Amino acid sequence: MSNVTQTHSGKKLHKLEKVAVRFAGDSGDGMQLVGGKFTETTAICGNDFATLPDFPAEIRAPTGSLPGVSGFQIHFSSHDIYTPGDAPDVLIAMNPAALKVNLKDLPENGIIVLNQDAFSDTNLKKAGYTSNPLEDGSLKRFRVYPVPVGRLNAEALSKLGLPKKDAERCKNFFALGLIYWMFDRPLDSTIGWIKDKFKKVPGIADANEAALKAGYFYGETTELIPEHYEIPQARVAPGLYRKISGNEAAALGFVAAAQLAGKQLFYGSYPITPASDILHELAIHKNLGVRTFQAEDEIAAIGATIGAAFGGALALTGTSGPGVALKSEAIGLAVMTELPLVIVNVQRGGPSTGLPTKTEQADLLQAMYGRNGECPMIIVAPATPGECFHMAIEAARLAVKYMGPVMFLSDGFLANSAEPWQVPRVEDLPRIDVHHPTVEGHFQPYLRNPETLARPWALPGTPGLEHRIGGLEKEDGSGNVSYDAENHQHMIHTRAAKVAGAAKDIPPAKVAGPDHGELLLVGWGGTYGALRAAAEEARAKGKSVAHLHLRHLNPFPANLGDVLTNYKRVLVAELNCGQLLSMIRAKYLIDAKGLNKVKGKPFQVVEVLRGIEEAMR
């Protein structure tokens, strides 16, 4: 699988198709930063990649402790890849705790690069080691490269006259430099970043650059590591690419949606993990007509969003599951007043505060049913980080066209995971049609478009259209408060029919793989990569397995019922206890089975593959 060349330093350069590297260290060690820089360089080298950061819930757990370990995994390849990799091939461990937490994921013969200097008695004790794994033979099954990162880094920076503490902070760049050598990557992009980032403190810039280079040269010159690797460029569609995470893509998607609709973007939000990055990203773009509002609480955030929607903005609120719980009464108000807005739920582990920094897909039924009364809303779910962009535009389109709230279900994995993304051309993006009535005369705020059943979006400031809306039941047409029994039932059905009718307006369900067969693997949201890879592997083993990933969860695509009946078995894989499964079983009365995991972690490809094989047995 690899062919070998000799490099000028006399070391062997192996060609690999793909590799997964995990950086792990204390949360203060800057692992997310070096992971991010490694990713950027990998992108520029033209590999396909997927990343998965894994950070602790505490900002700074005690130094050296197991809960304080922060990790970042990148899987990169010379061909298409779909996941950050089930297991790392290479682990960089900056201290004993990082080794201990991550070792169980490493396959036999996997490479461990570790910071030898951190393996002091105190640190070993903090990590719960009773003997030093570097000496007790417990790492025999792996290829271990102990590197005195602390000492080498200090030596490399000794001439710069930096305070000891500042010099020590650079050791993550030393490690990064070493890994750059290991994978034959250029340093220039990272050096450029360092220069720019620390331009006001040139001493620090020089130190980080020196540390990076020292790490690289250490790899090249010492005897310790006998070989390094090259992962050739991937063959991807020509075009302009960038790296993007799900939260970034969602934020950009909504900015784009507002422009495509000719609207101001309003974002009302209350800080919550893992959604806050959307607020941070949007708050920057004041010169693009984006107005962000950090509210006093989750309810205020959606209240303001409803107010902005009433005023005619493309209005958006973002949160995670606990926030959606608080917003549910207000979502009902948006359903009742039939105003367009998007609610972003970046799902995390629940219930209650749950696992704030971990991923889960357990808020689907909350999105479906988590409100008082019969209160349907449209639900969409992006499948990949990059797709968050296009689904944001889709969510906005549906909200505006069908005049109601739309739930955008992202998750912690999509939010923080990054992949290469082909930059779309603005002129290729779909316009979003918006109509505001201006005609004077007898205005009826609930007179519906016969095709979509949407009511008109009449804006304050328009003479002659003064009207009142609210949470009390409305008489269809006039919008006057009505307690009439027949009208209430009619309105309940109308609101449901409006949401159901959007099925005509969404793409049909499309499978990857055979269109008839043994098993259909069904999923939604951020599990896309693992499911797709597992289905491909199953087919490679000769199994008749197709994969369907749903982006529209309410309503379902109109052809979904037919698609499901084309397979002998249906297996619904999701990171919950079977929520989509219960929706599919209830709606289509088929004996679908579930493949479920609720550990705060994404599916591994092997887990899904095993699930497929068991289901087919």
Add this chain to the structure above:
Amino acid sequence: MSVTTTTSTMAPPAAKPVSKADFVSGQDVRWCPGCGDYAILAQVQKTMADLQFPRENVVFISGIGCSSRFPYYMNTYGFHSIHGRAPTLATGLKIARPELSVWVVTGDGDGLSIGGNHLVHTIRRNVDLKILLFNNQIYGLTKGQYSPTSEQGKKTKSTPFGTIDYPISPLCVALGVEGTFVARTTDTDLKHMAMVLERAARHKGTAFVEIYQNCVIFNDGAFKGITEKSVRPEHALFLEHGRPMLFGKDGTRGIRLDGVHPEVVQTAGGKTDGLCVHDERAAEPTLAYMLSRMRNPDYPVPFGVFRAIERPTYDGMLLDQENQATAKLGAGDLQKLLKGPETWEVK
């Protein structure tokens, strides 16, 4: 795409002259006969006409409760939202559409109990909204439970042995978060209400007005001992900026400061020396706060404008930031944004 950048509360006058009747919506008013809400509704409609507000630029937003039916009766834009949340909708609307005149109508339960959080933060931010809090010291719509402003010991359906809650004072709350316009009036004094409403309408920033409102059904006469014509001179103090604090028949009594405490003194022959002079524009809200603490029977209850200062509004500063960002960076370019800081080309 961007909306106009004026931050004035006072919308430009209506193109066609408007009368009070123009602000009356066709809906049947459903408050109990004799409810204080009627007087407030009529006065608000009249003030709107007096100020020649264009109906289309006015939005009334309410929560839940008797007072919150208010928007249905105003022939303007209106939003009857959910319990306690009106200030949040109003804030979002004002951010999106700063040129609109946005009014919040709330009550003592809606605004100070379930919606207390939003009320304080809205006032703190100085969003350019007009907030009318109808205080009747009772829950009317849910039929007679005590409210956060009910006096201690009050026997209601939910407190058959009397309340053991200490009441909250709306004005203390508003001043505590440094409201830029804080006033009190009553449903029984239309002239005074007209003055306060007009001042509120002209204020740039959050104008918070507490209106004593009589609930004839569940708490009739709650303010009788203060606001009824016959007792008013002895029990109410009408504040005027720059004037000494005088009350009582023929101004025979006044308020003086004894250290940091107010005291009631007799004024000899109309002499006002040494009396407290009302200063609604004081930068510090200390004096206004002291006034908001005064209550019967030890003190007269003050009415009028406690505080009216100028301070940049939330929506105004938001627009300033937006304009500065645009001036500095130029109008945003979506394509550039999508490209981000670093790209690579695949051939």
